[in-house]
Amino acid sequence: MNKKRYAGLLWTRPDKWDKMDSKGIETVRRDNCELVRKMVATSLDKILIERDEAGAIEYVKGVIRDLLMNKVDMSLLVVTKALAQEAEDYKVKSAHVELAEKMRKRDPATAPAIGDRVPYVIIKAAKGAKAYEKAEDPIYALENNLPIDVQHYLDHQLAQPLMRIFEPVCKDVKAELLSGAHTRSISVATPSTASGGIMRFAKVKPTCLACRATLTAKEASGAAGSSSSLCSHCASREGEIYTRSLAAVNSLEQQFGQLWSQCQRCQGSLHQDVLCTSRDCPIFYRRKKVAKELDEAHATLSRFTDW
Numbered sequence: 667m668n669k670k671r672y673a674g675l676l677w678t679r680p681d682k683w684d685k686m687d688s689k690g691i692e693t694v695r696r697d698n699c700e701l702v703r704k705m706v707a708t709s710l711d712k713i714l715i716e717r718d719e720a721g722a723i724e725y726v727k728g729v730i731r732d733l734l735m736n737k738v739d740m741s742l743l744v745v746t747k748a749l750a751q752e753a754e755d756y757k758v759k760s761a762h763v764e765l766a767e768k769m770r771k772r773d774p775a776t777a778p779a780i781g782d783r784v785p786y787v788i789i790k791a792a793k794g795a796k797a798y799e800k801a802e803d804p805i806y807a808l809e810n811n812l813p814i815d816v817q818h819y820l821d822h823q824l825a826q827p828l829m830r831i832f833e834p835v836c837k838d839v840k841a842e843l844l845s846g847a848h849t850r851s852i853s854v855a856t857p858s859t860a861s862g863g864i865m866r867f868a869k870v871k872p873t874c875l876a877c878r879a880t881l882t883a884k885e886a887s888g889a890a891g892s893s894s895s896l897c898s899h900c901a902s903r904e905g906e907i908y909t910r911s912l913a914a915v916n917s918l919e920q921q922f923g924q925l926w927s928q929c930q931r932c933q934g935s936l937h938q939d940v941l942c943t944s945r946d947c948p949i950f951y952r953r954k955k956v957a958k959e960l961d962e963a964h965a966t967l968s969r970f971t972d973w
Contacts, residue, residue, distance in 0.1 A: 813855035
């Protein structure tokens with residue numbers, strides 16, 4: 667790469683390398699999200715240690731595919747930066763500084779103070795919005811179903827590290843990794859009332875749990891012997907849909923229990939509630955995400971009033 671940015675195997679004996687020696691790249695920098703650090707580290711392992719350049723390319727394509735399909739855990743997309751001074755002392759507007767001011771207006775008691783590291787994610791916003799305008803608190807984004815701007819992460823977080831690492835490997839890194847079949851399927855999130863715009867005036871209507879069709883007033887009320895959770899066309903599948911919903915609840919309860927126990931062990935006691943709110947820990951965001959999904963799964967299951 668260059669003398670201030672490099673990665674290679676350190677050899678002090680002829681038979682075996684000692685370690686991966688890196689400097690100035692994303693694996694040792696804190697101003698990138700965990701997804702970038704993980705992707706760079708795995709790619710370097712495949713290229714330098716395993717000598718599998720094709721495997722590294724396929725791995726990166728898989729990461730980009732999952733990112734664009736919104737299959738990457740939010741904890742891997744959190745960026746943290748230090749709040750070193752007051753907002754008015756910064757010469758240019760920065761994402762973490764503007765978010766700290768936004769959080770201070772919401773709740774001064776829990777807002778970041780000078781010296782704290784401010785975690786944030788980049789969410790989708792109006793076309794032409796600046797990056798600092800799209801920064802949002804990860805917990806707030808999670809609780810309000812705000813969609814992540816995955817294209818921003820691809821263009822501004824992943825692109826440059828990939829260009830540096832794969833330039834000696836690929837003839838055209840941009841054509842090989844940043845475009846192609848693996849970038850053509852993109853998940854489009856359903857707008858929510860919290861995202862603002864015209865959705866603030868939308869009225870939510872109950873839908874069928876099987877086919878997602880909007881239920882009529884008669885079907886939603888459960889009149890005439892029909893289920894209040896399924897439309898008349900899917901009513902015969904009520905047992906199947908209930909079993910599927912129950913399995914989803916059981917799976918999420920198991921995941922939440924595992925994460926909760928992991929946090930208890932880290933805290934030092936398996937007999938006390940988890941008090942940790944460390945936003946530098948990826949388990950914290952996973953626990954919050956699974957807890958929210960579990961509440962939604964319980965709400966879905968509660969629509970089966972006759973079971």
